[in-house]
Amino acid sequence: MSVTLSLRVPEELAAELDRIAKETERSKSFHVQKAIESYLKEQADLQIALDRLHDSSDESLSMDEMRKNLGL
Numbered sequence: 001m002s003v004t005l006s007l008r009v010p011e012e013l014a015a016e017l018d019r020i021a022k023e024t025e026r027s028k029s030f031h032v033q034k035a036i037e038s039y040l041k042e043q044a045d046l047q048i049a050l051d052r053l054h055d056s057s058d059e060s061l062s063m064d065e066m067r068k069n070l071g072l
Helices: 011-024 028-053 063-070
Strands: none
Touching: 011 028
């Protein structure tokens, strides 16, 4: 099932979306959906990284230890 969303974007962004949709022969909705999916995945990855950064029980390595482990 899909849901209809409405949003306002600057004219320049709308024009770029139109251009890309025509160039790729895909709908504007397709490109907006892919952009949202990508954004949400990046936000989830960022949250995981921030959670790990602030978790004092999460083991960390120094740059020297990492190089040694990688044989560099």
